[in-house]
Each structure stands twice: as C-alpha cells, then as structure tokens.
Amino acid sequence: DVKVTQSSRYLVKRTGEKVFLECVQDMDHENMFWYRQDPGLGLRLIYFSYDVKMKEKGDIPEGYSVSREKKERFSLILESASTNQTSMYLCASSLSSFLNTEAFFGQGTRLTVV
Amino acid sequence: GESVGLHLPTLSVQEGDNSIINCAYSNSASDYFIWYKQESGKGPQFIIDIRSNMDKRQGQRVTVLLNKTVKHLSLQIAATQPGDSAVYFCAVSHSGGGADGLTFGKGTHLIIQP
Numbered sequence: 001d002v003k004v005t006q007s008s009r010y011l012v013k014r015t016g017e018k019v020f021l022e023c024v025q026d027m028d029h030e031n032m033f034w035y036r037q038d039p040g041l042g043l044r045l046i047y048f049s050y051d052v053k054m055k056e057k058g059d060i061p062e063g064y065s066v067s068r069e070k071k072e073r074f075s076l077i078l079e080s081a082s083t084n085q086t087s088m089y090l091c092a093s094s095l096s097s098f099l100n101t102e103a104f105f106g107q108g109t110r111l112t113v114v
Numbered sequence: 115g116e117s118v119g120l121h122l123p124t125l126s127v128q129e130g131d132n133s134i135i136n137c138a139y140s141n142s143a144s145d146y147f148i149w150y151k152q153e154s155g156k157g158p159q160f161i162i163d164i165r166s167n168m169d170k171r172q173g174q175r176v177t178v179l180l181n182k183t184v185k186h187l188s189l190q191i192a193a194t195q196p197g198d199s200a201v202y203f204c205a206v207s208h209s210g211g212g213a214d215g216l217t218f219g220k221g222t223h224l225i226i227q228p
Contacts, residue, residue: 102160105157105159
C-alpha cells in the first residue's frame, strides 16, 4: 500500500514564526501536492511538484513556499505564519504526470496559528 | 479551467437505505473521475474511479455512474452503514492537463440516521 506520511497531526504556532510541514511518500511517485482544506472551501492547491527540485504554484501560493530536495519528500514552508493560515493541510502524491491516476493523501496536519 | 460542483453539502439517510451523491463538472475534456471518502480527522481515502470510456463501474457496495453528455457523476452506496458517515468528494482530471492533478468538489457530508 502507498503510504503518505505527514510529520505532525497537530501544530500550534505563533504569528510570525517560520513553520515547516513535512511529507514523505514511499512509492516512488513523481508528483507531490500540498493542499489546504477549509470549511466551505474544499481542497485548494497550494503548490505541487512533478520532479525533484521542481515546483509549480497552485491556486493559492501566497505566503507559502515548498522544497523538494529528494523524490520522496515534499516540504511546505510558511515563511511568517499568520492567523489566516490556520487550516488543515493535506499532502498527496500520485504516480506520474503522464498517467491519470488517483492521488494518495496523508492524514493531514491541523495547524493553528495564534 | 475545470470547476467541479456538488449538488448538496449535506445528505441524511436512514441506515440500510441506499445513498446517492452527485457531482457536476464543467470541462468536457475531463476523462478521469474519482470519488474520495474523508472521515473526521483523517485525510481523504480513495473509494472508486472511472475513466471516460466507461459509464458505470462497481465496487464493493459502491457504484459510480458517469454521464458525459450532461457532465455529471454520481456515487451510489448500497445498504448504508454507520461507518459510511463521512464527507465524500468527487475529483476530476483530464489527460494533458499537466501535473497539477485533480480538481476537487467541495464535498457532501453523508449523515447516517439510525
């Protein structure tokens, strides 16, 4: 089974802190994604990556950056956390850009910025 | 671009009844469709998928129907059980759509009445 693991289930951070959310997948998938999920807004794509060291902006990249130094790991960085970044963050991976296949999700990180 | 909508944010059914959850998409080039289930506090889990060369696919107690003419997708759950209580999302993509993956609907919360 594909496993996508996010480093934390719950995080509480202070406004202005730099926050790292880590995600690891174990099935050699090319694509990795970061979403945030908010009530009434569904899943919104923040950033995605289709290869090591490659990254592309999603629908709501402002206030975020990402890093993919290794194929299995995709990190989301909040440079200076703000209260409007309080949300559920979901990491996902999928096999390839050339094949339509399902995305596999991690268990989510619920981030609260105070 | 693609937009994906769900007809009902909440659906309440009696235990043992059949449930039908609907989804509409906008892009006629969409050719891959997935249903996800998300239980409280967890990441979305894959339930079933269907490609555009099919109009029906069955799994264990679940059936997905695809009507490409009206760009409509539905998930049918037979003999609904308490464990089916969750938020259900449809997701849509199309070949050549790039690595940015799936477009998600906002979700329908399925509530099971005893």
